[in-house]
Amino acid sequence: MRRVAILGAGMVPFGKYPGKTLSEIAWPAVKAAIEDSNIPKKTIEAAYCGTALGGMMSGQRILKTLGITGLPIINIENACSSSSTAFREAWIAVAAGVYDVVVVIGVEKLTKFGGGTLPLEKEDFEVAHGLVMPALYAMRARRYMHEFGLTEDHLAKVSVKARNHGKHNPDAQLREPTTVEEVNRSRPVADPLKLFHCCPSGDGAAAVLICAEDVASKYGGVPINVVGSEINSGKYMTGFRDMTSPEITVRGAAQLYEEAGIGPEDIDLAEVHDAFSIAELLYYEALGFCPRGEAGRLIDEGETSVGGRIPVNPSGGLLAKGHPIGATGVAQIVEIVRQLRGQCGDRQVEDAKVGLTHCTGGGVSGFDHGVCSIHLFSR
Amino acid sequence: MRRVAILGAGMVPFGKYPGKTLSEIAWPAVKAAIEDSNIPKKTIEAAYCGTALGGMMSGQRILKTLGITGLPIINIENACSSSSTAFREAWIAVAAGVYDVVVVIGVEKLTKFGGGTLPLEKEDFEVAHGLVMPALYAMRARRYMHEFGLTEDHLAKVSVKARNHGKHNPDAQLREPTTVEEVNRSRPVADPLKLFHCCPSGDGAAAVLICAEDVASKYGGVPINVVGSEINSGKYMTGFRDMTSPEITVRGAAQLYEEAGIGPEDIDLAEVHDAFSIAELLYYEALGFCPRGEAGRLIDEGETSVGGRIPVNPSGGLLAKGHPIGATGVAQIVEIVRQLRGQCGDRQVEDAKVGLTHCTGGGVSGFDHGVCSIHLFSR
Numbered sequence: 001m002r003r004v005a006i007l008g009a010g011m012v013p014f015g016k017y018p019g020k021t022l023s024e025i026a027w028p029a030v031k032a033a034i035e036d037s038n039i040p041k042k043t044i045e046a047a048y049c050g051t052a053l054g055g056m057m058s059g060q061r062i063l064k065t066l067g068i069t070g071l072p073i074i075n076i077e078n079a080c081s082s083s084s085t086a087f088r089e090a091w092i093a094v095a096a097g098v099y100d101v102v103v104v105i106g107v108e109k110l111t112k113f114g115g116g117t118l119p120l121e122k123e124d125f126e127v128a129h130g131l132v133m134p135a136l137y138a139m140r141a142r143r144y145m146h147e148f149g150l151t152e153d154h155l156a157k158v159s160v161k162a163r164n165h166g167k168h169n170p171d172a173q174l175r176e177p178t179t180v181e182e183v184n185r186s187r188p189v190a191d192p193l194k195l196f197h198c199c200p201s202g203d204g205a206a207a208v209l210i211c212a213e214d215v216a217s218k219y220g221g222v223p224i225n226v227v228g229s230e231i232n233s234g235k236y237m238t239g240f241r242d243m244t245s246p247e248i249t250v251r252g253a254a255q256l257y258e259e260a261g262i263g264p265e266d267i268d269l270a271e272v273h274d275a276f277s278i279a280e281l282l283y284y285e286a287l288g289f290c291p292r293g294e295a296g297r298l299i300d301e302g303e304t305s306v307g308g309r310i311p312v313n314p315s316g317g318l319l320a321k322g323h324p325i326g327a328t329g330v331a332q333i334v335e336i337v338r339q340l341r342g343q344c345g346d347r348q349v350e351d352a353k354v355g356l357t358h359c360t361g362g363g364v365s366g367f368d369h370g371v372c373s374i375h376l377f378s379r
Numbered sequence: 380m381r382r383v384a385i386l387g388a389g390m391v392p393f394g395k396y397p398g399k400t401l402s403e404i405a406w407p408a409v410k411a412a413i414e415d416s417n418i419p420k421k422t423i424e425a426a427y428c429g430t431a432l433g434g435m436m437s438g439q440r441i442l443k444t445l446g447i448t449g450l451p452i453i454n455i456e457n458a459c460s461s462s463s464t465a466f467r468e469a470w471i472a473v474a475a476g477v478y479d480v481v482v483v484i485g486v487e488k489l490t491k492f493g494g495g496t497l498p499l500e501k502e503d504f505e506v507a508h509g510l511v512m513p514a515l516y517a518m519r520a521r522r523y524m525h526e527f528g529l530t531e532d533h534l535a536k537v538s539v540k541a542r543n544h545g546k547h548n549p550d551a552q553l554r555e556p557t558t559v560e561e562v563n564r565s566r567p568v569a570d571p572l573k574l575f576h577c578c579p580s581g582d583g584a585a586a587v588l589i590c591a592e593d594v595a596s597k598y599g600g601v602p603i604n605v606v607g608s609e610i611n612s613g614k615y616m617t618g619f620r621d622m623t624s625p626e627i628t629v630r631g632a633a634q635l636y637e638e639a640g641i642g643p644e645d646i647d648l649a650e651v652h653d654a655f656s657i658a659e660l661l662y663y664e665a666l667g668f669c670p671r672g673e674a675g676r677l678i679d680e681g682e683t684s685v686g687g688r689i690p691v692n693p694s695g696g697l698l699a700k701g702h703p704i705g706a707t708g709v710a711q712i713v714e715i716v717r718q719l720r721g722q723c724g725d726r727q728v729e730d731a732k733v734g735l736t737h738c739t740g741g742g743v744s745g746f747d748h749g750v751c752s753i754h755l756f757s758r
Contacts, residue, residue, distance in 0.1 A: 001475060001476065021502035022500075022502060023502070052435055053435075055498070055499075055500040056431055056432075056456060056458045056499070056500065057456075057457070057458050057500075057740075057741065057750070058456075060612055060741075060749070060750065061500070061502075061503065063612075064615060067615060069612060069613060069614045069615040070611060070612060070613065070614035070615075070630075071611065071612060072610040072611055072612065073457075073612045073750065074455060074457065074464055074468065074610075075455065075456040075457055076453060076454065076455060076456070077435060077436075077437075077454040077455070077456055078436070078452075078453065078454055079435045079436050085453055089453065089468055092471060092472050092475055092477055093471050093475075095475065096380060096471055096472075096474065096475030096477075097380065098471055098475075119434070120434075120435070121401075121434040121435065121436075121440070123400035123401060123402070123440075124440065231451040231453075232449060232450065232451055233439055233442075233448060233449060233450060233451065233452045234439075234448060234449065235448045235449035236443060236446060236448040236449075251449075361436075362436065362439075370439075371436070371439065371452065
């Protein structure tokens with residue numbers, strides 16, 4: 001297996017673009033990634049496109065707009081992990097020597113559904129019983145509060161941090177700062193989660209250009225190395241399980257750290273899947289950023305803010321940057337690339353050398369049939 | 380890259396199963412492939428699931444039913460080529476040494492849409508203008524008839540052959556033989572195509588178990604070797620193009636033959652993408668089974684029937700076996716596996732050693748943003 005590097009990264013500001021087609025949303029992100037890479041468009045040998053709900057042949061439709069045709073195009077779906085899975089597939093193909101230069105796209109247009117419910121599968125047991133995402137994470141929050149004395153203010157502080165980071169990110173959907181009081185006063189969604197504990201719905205796209213490390217030197221620039229990649233799905237477990245410890249992330253992180261020879265103490269920053277404020281707190285522990293039960297202390301003490309010990313979601317994360325499902329995985333990688341290059345201005349993590357992206361997704365429950373993909377990068 | 384072999388193959392009879400969930404349709408195919416392989420279920424390290432319209436996390440939902448959890452599961456969409464693309468991705472990952480044993484699934488439940496129009500993307504130029512598949516292939520048929528003197532009887536003979544093969548395939552959706560007269564009398568769909576020139580709509584699933592060749596010997600059985608894999612998308616071309624020569628297949632076949640060191644003359648049988656009778660005829664030429672303009676002669680002289688020089692679609696093909704979009708690519712491979720093993724009874728191609736599968740797909744037009752995946756297998 002060859003070593004793989006990222007040479008270009010681009011995205012469009014996440015937001016609501018009901019008047020644009022999927023291709024119109026995505027092509028500027030792809031163009032930006034290509035231009036950023038300094039690689040001639042014709043050098044691209046294959047494309048991987050992650051989207052959950054973009055419809056048939058999303059990658060083909062997007063690339064056609066840019067006149068990129070004739071090459072292998074593979075569309076990947078894995079719910080919220082769609083484009084992080086696409087990135088992993090592209091990484092495998094380049095590492096294996098099948099292609100030298102590949103573009104990876106993440107895209108979603110959620111306004112296509114008119115702001116209503118997404119087309120979930122009613123044959124899914126959890127969907128049929130109403131156990132949709134906010135309900136599930138609300139239960140996890142309630143349980144964690146019971147077990148470890150977490151308060152609603154702790155939850156709110158995650159959203160406040162997200163907005164504080166997001167205000168410095170021109171690509172973030174929500175750039176207005178907020179306060180603990182405002183979060184607590186926002187309308188209830190699923191107790192104890194309020195509106196501001198939940199990531200916004202929206203549209204967006206992101207893209208990266210990856211290539212074999214030995215090819216990277218040809219094009220100049222600062223290649224960002226892909227140090228490791230892990231993906232897995234949830235284990236079906238009968239009987240009691242600890243809903244405050246996301247098994248799928250715990251296992252994925254352990255596998256990745258072992259395979260990469262890098263531990264959580266080596267990581268300078270992380271983009272994690274904070275679809276809900278409680279989620280980010282659970283992932284602090286699952287990714288090894290703190291011991292069990294101490295996530296509340298981490299947010300209290302500002303350890304995960306830019307300037308803290310281990311900044312999490314300097315981009316604003318899903319809570320502020322937004323979460324157009326299929327776009328999120330690659331957008332996380334775009335942020336890590338920019339951070340490791342030192343291009344992030346007021347949200348820059350000082351001297352960042354190693355970054356992690358963490359993306360989960362699930363039909364609904366994120367338990368039995370969820371997916372979790374984690375990647376490590378270095379400069 | 381390691382050599383890869385298929386150890387197990389299974390499918391369910393294609394048909395209409397409105398009362399079954401996607402998982403209920405698919406799990407028996409996966410179970411059959413695993414049992415056929417003689418590989419313990421726990422040995423499977425990853426899963427690739429091809430589906431065009433199965434909805435989020437199709438692979439996860441299916442495998443959960445069988446208690447196969449915790450492993451990487453990747454869902455792939457490429458329209459009618461969804462599961463042939465999934466097969467290719469799995470092949471890359473095994474060849475690269477990322478996994479030793481992988482299951483590949485193809486699945487679709489078209490009755491979910493109540494027999495009405497499939498959810499095509501209205502932002503697609505061709506869709507918006509009504510250039511849906513039957514219309515497109517009707518124009519190709521008309522042009523080919525004009526250029527090469529093909530008659531409606533020639534077209535009908537493709538459908539007759541398909542049914543003659545399908546009647547011997549217990550997994551085929553349409554098993555009643557038909558006649559040229561009956562095909563010609565069936566109701567018009569898009570002139571000159573009649574109903575019997577078009578593949579039926581339906582549900583179905585198929586699965587194969589692949590593994591590294593050096594692992595295969597551990598499990599016994601007759602491994603079928605994956606000799607080559609090619610995938611590409613259509614080239615955007617301005618100005619006139621020859622609509623009777625499918626560029627994407629011509630180019631893919633040429634690439635594959637060169638990379639595998641195998642020519643059309645070495646192929647004992649092929650499963651090709653006969654979504655419409657005219658399609659099969661065009662692909663005879665594109666795949667090099669006969670010179671340009673001679674497809675009509677091939678079908679006239681029975682060269683592509685079982686017993687002929689180069690049997691095409693001994694399974695019945697899409698026209699008789701059916702075409703549950705995402706299931707088709709892997710189902711084609713299942714047929715080739717069974718043929719190369721000599722398990723096909725009355726539709727057996729004698730002494731078959733080398734088989735080809737050919738799967739196309741397209742947002743709609745199959746031109747600019749279509750996809751074509753071709754695979755070669757040997758015993």
